[in-house]
Amino acid sequence: MSSVFHRTAKKNYPLAVRAEGMYIYDQDNRAYLDMSGGAAVSCLGHQHKKVVKALCDQINQMSFAHTAFFSNRPQEELAGRLVEKFNQFGAKAYFTSGGSEANETAIKMVWQYWRAKGLISKQKIISRIHSYHGNTLATLSASGNLPRRRVMGDLLLEWPRIEPCYAYRHQKATESLQEYGLRAANLLEAMILQEGAENIAAFIAEPIVGASLGVVPAAPGYFSRIRQICDQYDILLIADEIMCGTGRTGTFFAHEQEDFIPDIVTLAKGLAGGYQPLAATIASSKVYQVLQESNTGFSHGHTYVGHASACAAGLAVLEVIDEDRLLEKVTQQGNKLQESLQQAFADLDFIGDIRGRGLFRGIEIVADKASKKPFADTKKITAKLHKLTMKHGLICYPGGGSEIDGLGSHILLAPPFIIEDQHIELLIEKLTAIFAELFDE
Ligand SMILES: Cc1ncc(COP(=O)(O)O)c(C=O)c1O
Numbered sequence: 443m444s445s446v447f448h449r450t451a452k453k454n455y456p457l458a459v460r461a462e463g464m465y466i467y468d469q470d471n472r473a474y475l476d477m478s479g480g481a482a483v484s485c486l487g488h489q490h491k492k493v494v495k496a497l498c499d500q501i502n503q504m505s506f507a508h509t510a511f512f513s514n515r516p517q518e519e520l521a522g523r524l525v526e527k528f529n530q531f532g533a534k535a536y537f538t539s540g541g542s543e544a545n546e547t548a549i550k551m552v553w554q555y556w557r558a559k560g561l562i563s564k565q566k567i568i569s570r571i572h573s574y575h576g577n578t579l580a581t582l583s584a585s586g587n588l589p590r591r592r593v594m595g596d597l598l599l600e601w602p603r604i605e606p607c608y609a610y611r612h613q614k615a616t617e618s619l620q621e622y623g624l625r626a627a628n629l630l631e632a633m634i635l636q637e638g639a640e641n642i643a644a645f646i647a648e649p650i651v652g653a654s655l656g657v658v659p660a661a662p663g664y665f666s667r668i669r670q671i672c673d674q675y676d677i678l679l680i681a682d683e684i685m686c687g688t689g690r691t692g693t694f695f696a697h698e699q700e701d702f703i704p705d706i707v708t709l710a711k712g713l714a715g716g717y718q719p720l721a722a723t724i725a726s727s728k729v730y731q732v733l734q735e736s737n738t739g740f741s742h743g744h745t746y747v748g749h750a751s752a753c754a755a756g757l758a759v760l761e762v763i764d765e766d767r768l769l770e771k772v773t774q775q776g777n778k779l780q781e782s783l784q785q786a787f788a789d790l791d792f793i794g795d796i797r798g799r800g801l802f803r804g805i806e807i808v809a810d811k812a813s814k815k816p817f818a819d820t821k822k823i824t825a826k827l828h829k830l831t832m833k834h835g836l837i838c839y840p841g842g843g844s845e846i847d848g849l850g851s852h853i854l855l856a857p858p859f860i861i862e863d864q865h866i867e868l869l870i871e872k873l874t875a876i877f878a879e880l881f882d883e
Contacts (some may be wrong), residue, residue: 447535456832461488464858464865466837474832477497477869478839482652482685482802482856485712485761490860492752496806505673509748516753523760524636525722527694529556530703532727536740537720537756541684541710542576544721545646548706549580550742552644552678558736564643568633568677570606572849575646575682584646587654602637606651607660610795610806611643611814623661640685644705649696651800652685653841656852657804659798660700669700669702678729684721685802688712689763690856692773692800699799705729718755728825740763768859775861776800779869786870792881794850803855807842816842823880832881836872 448455456468464487466474479485500516506513521535530792536551538544548562549567556564569575571586582590584601586606591598605612605626615621634642649665651658670881672679681704686696688709693699695707706729710721733740746752763769780796780803787793787805794808807827809817817823842851853873857865 463487463489463860472835474837475865475868476837477716477828477855477857477865478718478837479712479858480837481711481839482690482854483711483716485688485859486715486759486768487858487860488716490717490762492762493715493755495756496758496761497751500751500821506749508745510743514748514750514753516750516757517748519720520753520757520760520844523757524709524722528724530726534727534730534731535727536723536742537753538723538744539719539746539749539752540703540721541682541708542578542581544684544708544710544723545576545581545584545680545682546578546653547723548680548708549584549644551723551725551733551740552680552704554738554740554742555678556735557707558732561568561640563640564677566601566637566642568602568604568630568637568642568645568720570647570651571603572606572608573603573646573648573651573682574654585654585664602633604633606647606655606658607664608651608655608658609661610658610797613661618704619661620663620816623664624667626661627664627667628672630668631675634675634677635672639677641679642675642768644664644678644680645672646680646682648682648684648686649700650686650691652802652856653806653839653854655849656806656841656854657799657802659797659799661691665697665700665702670761672692672705677783680704681707683707684710685856688759689769689772689859690800690802692769692776694763694769696799700754714752714755714757715759717759718749718752720749720752720756722756772859773801775859775866776803777804778863779855779857779861779866782866782870786874787877790877792877798855801855801859803863805853805855806850807852808850814850824864825852826880827851827876830876831872834872834876836869 458466459469460467524535525533567584569584573586575581575585586603607626681697683696705726707724714720783796792807792808796805798804809815824840824842831838839854
């Protein structure tokens with residue numbers, strides 16, 4: 443009997459014992475095609491030789507030196523590379539171990555920023571309904587994801603939330619995509635006016651919503667209007683690129699394709715590609731200067747901030763992405779993936795929408811295509827999909843809301859950037875069999 447406090451007690455997990463490229467193998471040598479990198483993590487696939495070597499070299503030389511005492515080369519070099527990509531002079535990168543820590547760090551940065559400016563009532567974080575920014579108390583408070591919030595009862599901070607920009611469900615037949623994007627962005631202004639700008643510290647959003655909605659890009663113009671509103675009401679803008687960043691959508695940062703520059707951007711998951719736990723909170727010069735010049739500086743920290751081996755893995759991942767020109771491949775293979783999914787599944791009765799950007803794709807499943815009505819909770823579509831995909835040797839990321847949350851189930855795909863055509867073909871084969879088993883029963 444296992445002594446592990448597993449994520450789900452009633453589930454039997456296979457033992458993952460080795461991995462290579464696009465595959466993970468269990469104790470019985472069953473292969474699982476990894477089409478989601480777990481949860482958008484393994485961007486270079488498994489056991490990439492260059493990353494493994496760089497990591498081993500760093501561990502052999504120096505695994506860890508507490509950053510309260512020393513800096514280290516990997517974090518200096520990685521910060522330099524990230525800030526160069528962010529392309530904002532004077533920005534700084536703060537390294538932690540996971541996405542929740544990165545967003546918690548961002549929230550503390552904005553709180554301390556406003557305190558340093560003497561505006562201490564600016565505390566609330568506005569987020570969007572159907573969002574997920576982490577599992578610490580502050581980041582879950584800033585998340586709209588109902589199933590994850592519900593179990594916490596009334597322990598979370600009650601912060602304002604607005605509807606996400608979700609054209610598939612919210613665009614009216616009478617408006618263009620641009621008009622809808624503007625209307626959706628203006629919900630932020632309405633919320634700020636309702637709550638009082640003097641009480642709002644920041645707005646947080648994923649440039650492309652990942653697990654909470656099943657890969658939903660914003661309508662054109664949405665984020666540039668959001669940026670305008672934040673500037674007008676003196677509110678900081680945090681781009682959560684934990685899932686959609688680090689090249690996943692074809693540019694290094696997802697916000698590059700959205701025509702806005704955030705005050706703070708967070709990265710994790712693909713940043714070290716699963717070779718080490720690593721996250722980054724990148725603060726613009728505007729935020730950094732205020733924190734730096736305040737009496738207390740930025741008061742924060744964890745034992746593993748700027749961990750040398752974790753940063754070495756991040757640096758190696760970045761080098762491979764650049765040297766192998768993988769962002770071009772993300773766009774090219776992403777388009778092929780979209781076309782193949784459309785061709786195979788778009789006409790099926792239960793497929794509502796197939797969408798995304800680069801190698802970040804979502805398939806929304808509905809009970810009724812015309813009305814977009816989701817399946818009832820009792821159908822347990824998401825849970826069944828999870829079981830079936832594993833049975834068919836496929837790792838993807840089924841998720842979704844429920845009838846109560848007003849959402850359909852979805853499948854999130856975030857395959858490694860090394861994906862070849864044959865993996866796309868195999869995915870289509872496996873999904874065809876899975877859908878047949880799920881819906882022909
Ligand atoms: C957009 C987003 N933000 C934050 C997080 C939290 O990251 P972590 O699970 O590494 O704490 C996640 C995790 O899925 C995420 O998708």
